[in-house]
Amino acid sequence: MTNLTQYGWNDHWDKEWSKEDRGLHRPGRITADFGQKFKVCTEEGEAWGEMSGKMKHGLQSGAPYPAVGDWVEFQMLEGEDRGVIHGILDRKTNISRQKAGAKSAQEQLIAANVDVLFLVTSLNDDYNPRRMERYLIMAWNSGVNPVILLSKADLCDDADIKAAEMELIAPGVPVHVVSALEDRGKEAVTGYLREGVTVALTGSSGCGKSTIVNWLAETSAQRTQGIREDDSRGRHTTTHRQLFLLPQGGLMVDTPGMRELQLYDDDGGGWEQAFAxxxxxxxxxxxxxxxxxxxxxxxxxxxxxxxxxxxxxxxxYRKTQRELEFQMKKEARGQRKMNRTDRSGKDPVRRKSSYWNQRLHDE
Structure with missing residues (x-):
């Protein structure tokens, strides 16, 4: 039997669950996303899950696509080690970005129901305060608490100076210098990890996210790779999103690295907070x-x-402001086009959720 409180189940989710008659369905949390299949953790343990036909049909009219961190209605198939996902409980938070390569404004969900977001950047030639400002906008918009981790401190002679620089661009946001190789900063980071708290890591490819997961989990839970020596950029190591239960309590979501973070929207006032x-x-x-x-x-x-x-x-500040304004205009143009097509009656539009096409791999 699995104790779901370790996976974040609490009074809030009890209330959400009791709002409807769930029948024989049981609560479960998505711990891994492989496209059309998901790993779901329930009280009986972990099982493979797929969306029900009704749920797939609902995607076409705007229903959300399941994501790592979601709490779902799950039904085990009798005599099998797999089951069916019938619905998603309303999310408390969701971390999103603009889908890479999309011509219209489309949301790509990274993780759901996250409490703390570790924004990771390595202290090598890939260090970039301007990129961190973009990550902070995404964090504030998502409704989670951001924490900046400056990784690979063993490769840097002026880590404290760079930490001070980060503190200037992120007033009030905790900044920690860490090194898995030297076991530096671990106590500060583990202070965020306690039972039921979900932490996610995001950052560019090769910044050391998977190494941090292994370091904190005290195991080789995630495969790691080196970086290119010419530009300190990394190759993709994590190829899918996955949630890990850590030995000291808490859960951690590792996500594929992003070579470019395109901002999605500013409904949460993230831009103003990032440039307060x-x-x-x-x-x-x-x-x-x-x-x-x-x-x-x-x-x-x-x-x-x-x-x-x-x-x-x-x-x-100006660049990201223009980018968000442009995304809003693209979204408005797409909606007007959809409305015109609907009225014509000639080419009915399938209203796809912003999550429908999020399967595109992270750049």
Whole structure:
């Protein structure tokens, strides 16, 4: 028998479960996603699961696609070690990005019901504060608590200086310097791990996520690879999303590395939170709608000129703002096109969920 409280089941999920008559279905949590098949953990243990026909049909009208971390209604097939997923309980949080290569705004779900998100970047030539600003936008939008991990500290002579730089761009966000090779920073990281708490790791390919999982799990749960020496970029090691139960308590989701993070939306106000310092300075601008470009009396540009604000941070502020505005326009154009097609009656549109095409592998 499996104790589901170890996997995050609590009073909140008890209440969600009791809202409907679930019949013979039992609660389960998705621990691995292999496309059309999933690993589901129930009180009886782990089993393979597939979506019911009704659930697959519902995807076409906007129902969510199952993701690692989801709590689901599960039915074991009699005499078999597999079962059927009949539904998904409402998510508390979901970590998303814009689907790579999509012509219209499409959400790609990374993980669901995560409490803490470790944003990992390695202290080698791949270190990039501007990329971290993008990850922070994604984290704040998802509703989870971000924590920055600066990995591979054994490869860096000025780790503390880089940590201070990260603290400047992420006010209030914990920053930890870690090294699995030197066993550095482990106590600080394990402080976030306790029974029922779900932690996810995200970062670029080769930043050391799988190594961190193995380090914390004290086992070779995930395969690891080296990085290219010419640019410190990694090859894909993790090829699917998977949730691990850690020996010290807590759960960890390892995700495939991303060579590029495209932002999806800003419903959670993540952009403003990620650039809270610039937003605060901007309240002193002469004009309330100042874009901090060429307007007279711009306090933000004055802060750059005085050295109070990094010019590259302001540049990324503008870049990500334009990107999110463009995504909103793409989404609006796609919706208008869908509505026109629906009215014509000639080419009925199947309303696919933003999760329907998320099977595309991470870049």
């Amino acid at each position: 310092d610039i937003e605060a300075i901007g309240r002193s601008c002469r004009f309330a709608d100042c874009r901090h470009e060429r307007e007279a009396g711009c306090a933000v540009r004055a802060a750059v000129e005085s050295g109070e604000l990094d010019a590259k941070r302001l540049q990324n």
